[in-house]
Amino acid sequence: MDNSSTPASNSEAVGSVTSLKRKSDDVGWEFCELAVTNDPDKVKCKLCNRVISGGVHRLKQHIAHIKGNVASCQKATPIDKAKCMQALLHQKKKKEEKREKLQELQERVNISEKNSNEVEILESCTTPYSLGPMDSFARPISPADSLVESRKKLRQQNINDVLFKKRTSEVHAYLARWVYESAIPFNDVNNDAFQQLLEAVGQFGPGYIPPTQYQLREPLLKQAVETTKETVKKQEEEWKKSGCSIMTDAWSDRKRRSIMNLCVNCKLGTTFLSSIESSADAHTGKYIFDYVDKWIEEVGSKNIIQVVTDNASNNMAAAKLLNEKRPYIFWTSCATHTLNLILEGIGKMPKFKFVIDKSKELTIFIYAHHKTLSLMRKFTKKRDIVRPGITRFASSFLTMQSLLEKQENLKYMFLSKEWLECKWSSTAKGTKIYSTIVSQTYWQALSMCVEIFKPLVKVLRLVDGDWRPSMGFVYGELKDAKKEIIRICKGAADI
Known part of the structure; x- marks a missing residue:
């Protein structure tokens, strides 16, 4: 009885340690971990053990010796300082580029001002205006009453930051409700056209009447076609x-x-x-x-x-x-297809095919049964193993990488009391999967397999991206990947 309960208690300890680590590409996480589980605002420096409030951004300032917000880390090397300083400058540059892009999109929007004739016809339309200390933004936001209220002269009064934040929150609530009820993907708010829409509505002012279904189907669609042409x-x-x-x-x-x-x-x-x-x-x-x-x-x-x-x-x-x-x-x-064929060719070699087949067998078994899937998510803190990739083989690589990351969690799962009580533990497949999980040879081979494939998968991601043409760098990246694979193979005695 004591032996069966021990793995479960150990798994909780492992889960606690694992939860302090963050899965992020941010260089700051190389130097810190969460001080409190599930609280990203408090991090602990791995170099000086100082607990810092303000998240990983403040930690990078701590390592880079940027004064003003946090004390400097006395144990940071010049290389550590340079890495964090470069990351901070890169982040600052990205924010500036994002701000400039948004400003550029807003400047492209130009809603024509009304003339005297238009005032008689469209009383609800107002001339473009910007947010000022005394303007129409001081009145309550109520879309239902906007048509009526826009025809009244708006009382001017001072607006402060608290009122501005409150009104912004109210607008966000209306926008969020529309997104939820219309099942619009969340990432669509990053669309340039959406940013321009908000700017255009803001310039138009209160009382804007959206187009009808007919207008969207016919005249506006034809107009969009002409613009595309x-x-x-x-x-x-x-x-x-x-x-x-x-x-x-x-x-x-x-x-x-x-x-x-x-x-x-x-x-x-x-x-x-x-x-x-x-x-x-x-x-x-x-x-x-x-x-x-x-x-x-x-x-x-x-x-x-x-x-x-x-x-x-x-x-x-x-x-x-x-x-x-x-x-x-x-x-x-196609470079992406070529690289995928290279990866598949390497994956068919007996040394790697054995590991890939074992990993597929393990993953299929866990996901084939409700009980095993539930156990896996319990011991991995609701993190899945299967991860989609650019290509079919890239998905297999990401799955193997995920298995390697969850090695300890999976071991504790198959050594737990819950697994022993599960009906699948006594089946032939369950026994075979158990043997794979406790096999150190399998995990060593999986680790080597992931390291071998990682350089080529990195190139695959680069050539599949749309951020820049790949012709100028793909051959250099392939050469670097080849050198890296040779270096890894030389360090392994059994390859």
């Missing part, structure tokens, strides 16, 4: 000026329909050109070539530098046909 014209001019790339891919939707997309990319951005449903057609090299060649004619063959696709055999057959007809246009393989 004007934007495309600018990109078409750029195609002629500096060239462009054709990108095509095939995928299946939820109804299992096969769809092919075609886009054009230049330094101004990516433009969607065409989409066809090809469920009834065989995706042969000739079929893909005909589809791409048609749009090469539309865009202008002299403007196209390359065609980008994945490395499937039918795409390679289409590349040969294009080379015969238009030898001056390159057919380039």
